[in-house]
Amino acid sequence: MPGKDVDLAVIGAGLSGCALVAALRRRDWQGTIQILEAGRGPGGRCATRRRRDDPLWRLDHGSPTLSFHAAPRGQLLELMTSLQQRGVVRxxxxxxxxxxxxxxxxxxxxxxxxxxxxxxxxxNMASVAEILLSDGAEGVDVGFGERIQSLSKVDGCWLLTGGVHAAKLILSGTLLAHPRSLAMLGWRDVPLRQAVPEGHDPVLDAALEWIAELNxxxxxxxxxxxxxxxxxxxxxxxxxxxxxxxxxxxxxxxxxxxxxxxxxxxxxxxxxxxxxxxxxxxxxxxxxxxxxxxxxxxxxxxxxxxxxxxxxxxxxxxxxxxxAQPLEQGMPTTLQWCPQANVGFCGDWIAGHGFGMAEGALQSALDLAESIDS
Ligand SMILES: Cc1cc2nc3c(=O)[nH]c(=O)nc-3n(C[C@H](O)[C@H](O)[C@H](O)COP(=O)(O)OP(=O)(O)OC[C@H]3O[C@@H](n4cnc5c(N)ncnc54)[C@H](O)[C@@H]3O)c2cc1C
Missing domain, CATH: 3.90.660.20 (Protoporphyrinogen oxidase, mitochondrial; domain 2)
Structure with a gap:
C-alpha cells in the first residue's frame, strides 16, 4: 500500500468498525478514512466462511446471529429497522x-x-458488515490482509503499516491495547502504550487501565x-x-x-x-x-x-x-474517545452485560461516531 494521509484510520472491519464508518457517513462526516483489516474480508466474528473449491458454500463460522439483551431503541433501532427494510437482516x-x-x-x-x-x-452473517461498509464507502479505502503489529506517532500523526498517516485512530479490537498481546505475540509492551507515553492523555491512561481488566x-x-x-x-x-x-x-x-x-x-x-x-x-x-x-x-x-x-x-x-470479554459494567462512554492522543475505541467489549454480543458492537460504533463528529 503506498504512503498516504487520511483523517481517520480504523483498525478492524468487523461489525463495529464497519458500523462506525457507516454512522460517520450518515452524519455527513466528510473526512477520508482508511480501514486496515487482518482478515480477507469484512465481518470479523460475524463473518461467513467461503471455499475456493466450492463457490456455493457459505458457512457462518463465528456468530450465527445478532443478539440484543433487550429491544433496541433510539439510533440502534433506526439502524436495525433500516437494515431489515433493506433485506440485509431478518x-x-x-x-x-x-x-x-x-x-x-x-x-x-x-x-x-x-x-x-x-x-x-x-x-448470511457477513452481509451485515458488507452492507455497512458499502454505506460508508465514499472516501473510504479498505486494506484487507493488513495485520497491524505496532503503533507509533510522528509529529502528532498516527503512523501505520504501509506508510498510512492518520490524524485520528480507532481500534475496534483490544489486542493492541491489552497486556495479553505480550504473552501471545511476544511483544515487549502494549503497542498503544508504546505509542503514547503515560501522562500525555489522562483519558487514554484511564481507558488503558480499564481495558487491562478484561479477560x-x-x-x-x-x-x-x-x-x-x-x-x-x-x-x-x-x-x-x-x-x-x-x-x-x-x-x-x-x-x-x-x-x-x-x-x-x-x-x-x-x-x-x-x-x-x-x-x-x-x-x-x-x-x-x-x-x-x-x-x-x-x-x-x-x-x-x-x-x-x-x-x-x-x-x-x-x-x-x-x-476480550466485556465486563458486567460497560466502559464509560467518556473513555471511548481520547482527545489529546486522538485515539478512540469501538467493539462489543465496550458494552456491559458480561457477554460479547452484536448489540454492543453496533451501539459502541454509534456512540463513537457521535464523539468523533461533535
Ligand atoms: C463463536 C462465536 C459465537 C458468537 N455468538 C454470538 C451470538 O450468538 N450472538 C451475538 O450477538 N454475538 C455472538 N458473538 C459475538 C459477536 O460475533 C461479536 O459481538 C461481534 O461480531 C463483535 O464485532 P466487533 O466489530 O466488536 O469485533 P470483531 O468482529 O472481533 O472485529 C474486530 C476486527 O478487527 C480485526 N483486527 C483486530 N486486531 C487487528 C490488527 N492488529 N490489525 C488488523 N486487524 C485487526 C479483526 O480481524 C476483526 O475483523 C459470537 C462470537 C463468536 C466468536
Missing amino acids: VDDDPVVGLDHLGTAVEAPEHPLLQGPRWRGVP ASIRWNLMLEFPAAEHDRLPRQIWLTPRAQSHFGVERMVIQVQQCNRIGLVIHGLDDGVPITPETQPELLKAQEQRLLSVLPELLRPWPALQRMVPDARSLGVMRWGA
Missing part, C-alpha cells in the same frame, strides 16, 4: 433447542445471547460438511446445558443448510485453558479437531439421520476465535 426466529449431558434434546438453556431479540444476516475468551469452532440428504426441519442452534457444556467441552452447535441440501455444521468448542502461542497453535488446532470429532456422535444422538452420516462428514478445519 428476525431470527429459527428453532433453538437444548441438549443435556446425556445427549438428550431438552428445552434451550437460559443464556444472555438467547434472552432478547435476535436478527440474522441475509443471505480474553477463546472458542475452537470445528466446521463440518455433511452430504446432501433429506431431513426434517433441523434446529439452527443446539445449545448445551451448563452441565453438558462442561461434560463435552462444547458450548453449542450451529446448523446451516446449504444449496443442494448439504448441511454445514459448526461445533463451538470451549477453551480448556491451555496456553496458546504461535508455536503451540498448529498442534492445538489438530488436537481440538480430534477432540470435537470424537464427541460428535454423542452430540447428534437426538438427530439420528445426521448421526448416521457422521462417518461421511468432512472436516473443514478448526477456526480459533479469541476476543
Whole structure:
C-alpha cells in the first residue's frame, strides 16, 4: 500500500468498525478514512466462511446471529429497522433447542445471547458488515490482509503499516491495547502504550487501565460438511446445558443448510485453558479437531439421520476465535474517545452485560461516531 494521509484510520472491519464508518457517513462526516483489516474480508466474528473449491458454500463460522439483551431503541433501532427494510437482516426466529449431558434434546438453556431479540444476516452473517461498509464507502479505502503489529506517532500523526498517516485512530479490537498481546505475540509492551507515553492523555491512561481488566475468551469452532440428504426441519442452534457444556467441552452447535441440501455444521468448542502461542497453535488446532470429532456422535444422538452420516462428514478445519470479554459494567462512554492522543475505541467489549454480543458492537460504533463528529 503506498504512503498516504487520511483523517481517520480504523483498525478492524468487523461489525463495529464497519458500523462506525457507516454512522460517520450518515452524519455527513466528510473526512477520508482508511480501514486496515487482518482478515480477507469484512465481518470479523460475524463473518461467513467461503471455499475456493466450492463457490456455493457459505458457512457462518463465528456468530450465527445478532443478539440484543433487550429491544433496541433510539439510533440502534433506526439502524436495525433500516437494515431489515433493506433485506440485509431478518428476525431470527429459527428453532433453538437444548441438549443435556446425556445427549438428550431438552428445552434451550437460559443464556444472555438467547434472552432478547435476535436478527440474522441475509443471505448470511457477513452481509451485515458488507452492507455497512458499502454505506460508508465514499472516501473510504479498505486494506484487507493488513495485520497491524505496532503503533507509533510522528509529529502528532498516527503512523501505520504501509506508510498510512492518520490524524485520528480507532481500534475496534483490544489486542493492541491489552497486556495479553505480550504473552501471545511476544511483544515487549502494549503497542498503544508504546505509542503514547503515560501522562500525555489522562483519558487514554484511564481507558488503558480499564481495558487491562478484561479477560480474553477463546472458542475452537470445528466446521463440518455433511452430504446432501433429506431431513426434517433441523434446529439452527443446539445449545448445551451448563452441565453438558462442561461434560463435552462444547458450548453449542450451529446448523446451516446449504444449496443442494448439504448441511454445514459448526461445533463451538470451549477453551480448556491451555496456553496458546504461535508455536503451540498448529498442534492445538489438530488436537481440538480430534477432540470435537470424537464427541460428535454423542452430540447428534437426538438427530439420528445426521448421526448416521457422521462417518461421511468432512472436516473443514478448526477456526480459533479469541476476543476480550466485556465486563458486567460497560466502559464509560467518556473513555471511548481520547482527545489529546486522538485515539478512540469501538467493539462489543465496550458494552456491559458480561457477554460479547452484536448489540454492543453496533451501539459502541454509534456512540463513537457521535464523539468523533461533535
Ligand atoms: C463463536 C462465536 C459465537 C458468537 N455468538 C454470538 C451470538 O450468538 N450472538 C451475538 O450477538 N454475538 C455472538 N458473538 C459475538 C459477536 O460475533 C461479536 O459481538 C461481534 O461480531 C463483535 O464485532 P466487533 O466489530 O466488536 O469485533 P470483531 O468482529 O472481533 O472485529 C474486530 C476486527 O478487527 C480485526 N483486527 C483486530 N486486531 C487487528 C490488527 N492488529 N490489525 C488488523 N486487524 C485487526 C479483526 O480481524 C476483526 O475483523 C459470537 C462470537 C463468536 C466468536
